[in-house]
Amino acid sequence: MSEPTTPKIVPRHALAGGLLLAGLILQIAQFTQLFPLAHVVGYSLWLATALLWVDIPRRTRHQAGVLAALGLGLLILARTWHGARIDWTGILDGNTYVVAMLVGVSFIGLIGNLRGRSHPPGKALTGTRGMLGTWLGVHLLGSILNLSTVFMVGDRLERRGPLSTPQLLGLNRGLSSAALWSPFFASMGVVMTLAPAMHYATILAFGLPLALVSGMLTVGELSRRFVLADTAGFSLSPRSLLMPVSMATLVMLFHYLVTPTLSIVSIITFLLPGVALLSNLPHGPRWTLHRVHQHTLNRLPAMRGEVSLFLCAGLLTQGLSTFITAATGSSWTLFAHFGPLEAVASFLAIVISAVAGLHPIIGVSVLASMLDLDAGRQTLFAFVALASWAVGTSVGPLSGINLSLQGRYGVSGTTMMRHNLNYAAIMTLLVVGAIVMMEASL
Template identity: 75%
Template sequence: MNFPRTSHMQPERDNAPNEATRRRRALAGLTILAGLVIQITQFSGASPFSPHLVGYAFWLSTALLWRDIPSRNRRQAGWLAAIGLGLLLMARFGFGAGIDWWAVLDGNTYVVAMLVGVSFIGLIGNLRGQSRPPGGRAVTGRRGLAGTWLGVHLLGTILNLSTVFMIGDRLERRAPLTTPQLLGLNRGLSSAAFWSPFFASMGVVMTLAPAMDYATLLAHGLPLALCSGLLTLIELPRRFDLTETAGFSMSPRSLLMPVAMAGLVMLFHYVLTPELSIVGIITFLMPTVALATNLFRGPHWTLGRVRQHTVTRLPAMRGEISLFLCAGLLTLGLSTLVDAATGSDWTLFAHFGVPQASLSFLAIVASAVVGLHPIIGVSVLASVLDLPPGDQTLFAFVALSAWAVGTSVGPLSGINLSLQGRYGVTGTHMMRHNLGYALVMALLVVGTLWLLDG
């Protein structure tokens, strides 16, 4: 099944925009670029700009591009923002919560900045500005699916969400992405949350459970990730005809740019800028490499390509930008309301063992299915538990597993929002096709919890 392209490909009405429309979109592109630049300046620790300006810039660009967003995405984004604002008002006037109103637009701006930075990858490689179609015969069938899952999984452990775009865009050069290709991208990335030390999930867990044992998590999480890949390779060929479905070729040529980028990220993370997060490094590194690559043709050439990217490619990201921003507002509203409503000192469980861990895991995954990001469930769970050091590894495994399974099936997870905004597939479609996968993975996680406790 193929899907219409939405945000990163111009809609049909974009073919001949009038002058006013071109100026409005160009202004929006400049505003998005300004948000990226302000975010990058924050990494220096001595930025002259308020960090709130990043959110203001991205939200302003969304307002300028609102009429151009596909109606389905626009309705969903509008509801997310409205519900998030309503929850904030309920927390403020119903529970007396203190709210920093200047910061309510900050949600998910660091992710949006990373997405904008990653978009500059399009300037790398062919300096004529045209994407070269992949040559030769495509790798198809189960082998192609294995290459897609493995490529996204291995590179995604370091480059996170940007790997989905790098591989997904390469696959889309041949034809619009099909359901099995999208599922391979989804599961390859989400399953890396089981063990990757560079995922946002691990950063959250390290903060909530500082006494956890990472070696134990790795020993139990990595086999689960491999089970995810095996399940995908067994299940999808039975449900879909993959004869003509192209996959990612794990050849040296295909991996050259992703591996080079991954190597640079590792260099900055461990040597040059260890104080920055992986997301922060990706945000500034991708545009920097793109500019350096183009500077070989001279500053005038480089400036022209950046200008073209700003006025065409950045406004075309309106779908994914709006969804992430509005989902961030919803997350802020819900977490604020939950914190205000559960601000007492009671503890959910007197003892956090395998039965309690299993129940917590299933509850977080269930909440993801109905549209809540796993970070909400993980944060709420941590706020109502009193975890001694001995229980923190078990809690950390629950959180990582819920994140890995929940983001694969949740319609409002980061990966599914990205696939929706960039490739036109709905979150409910991804959820429906991942329900069986999520059920099997949930059973494996619960079984692993008993092994972990033993």
């Protein structure tokens, strides 16, 4: 069978896609400790972002630009006002590991769909069972495959017609709630870095039940608000579970046996694209290279909004933390003690900022830069960060999931926010209860 023809590609997009791929490869090379150039990953990713800057949606571009400008401005103020020593060559390194992981995760789209044929998992159902299947399918698959699952499931449902509001809400909440516990999410990657002494077992013990309650809340609420009799849903099949379960098993195998010195984020960064390449090799090296080439030219440049937000938020975090340290002599923190009241206040502030249009990574990063947590407080902070990410991305009009739904299926972020306000309010009460319970158990 002949290979599909390559569509016309804008040279600037092609170069940007190549730079994003180079950033991923360079990040993986650093895991071997044989790569001596410390900042090349950041340079590659930022140059790709610069090339794609004009193509980023205007609101996202303005938000990312403000974040970068604030971060750079704070670094300059820290240097000029307080004489802080700043490694200017490394100011672009913030969150590059997360962006590299996201680029690596995107290659999961090369598993399956070989030779141009689409074989989405599962069968469509309707009604309440279908809505439950949609939430559960996106949640389980998305806990490993991240945002790509929304497109896998959403495109399957769209075959029956344009996606309805309850279908879009099921996709939104199914994915965002996985941030409460999944070790494969970008949120967990950020939190693992900000709170390296956190106890993941505790996070799982509180986050997973809260995520399941989110699913029951979603199905119950949407069943009351909408007539679902003719609303197509998604049903999991054993075959659809094979790949994510296998990936999770591989990640755990590498984490505990093969590469125990690497974090889960680092393992995902090289393992998922590696598996994707191996799954294509039986069809020939030429076909495999063609698929990687197409992915680099099309899928990677399409990640420009998410990549720009993560990179610019990383620059803001670096600027803010440097300025605060220089201004206070490392003696000032937002809270003298990070207890349940402080945790609840932080959670509410991040969610409110998400409703106002800021990505939760910004609130989480800013909060971390203003805290000095001992090991015993890092688990509580980690839960606050993950919970605010889960609730904030569901309701925030400029979150990655809502921007993706807007770009793919035409629903506005404002519409998603309006329909998710009650959900976010109930989840907030549940999170507050979980914070109180967690504090009692620590």
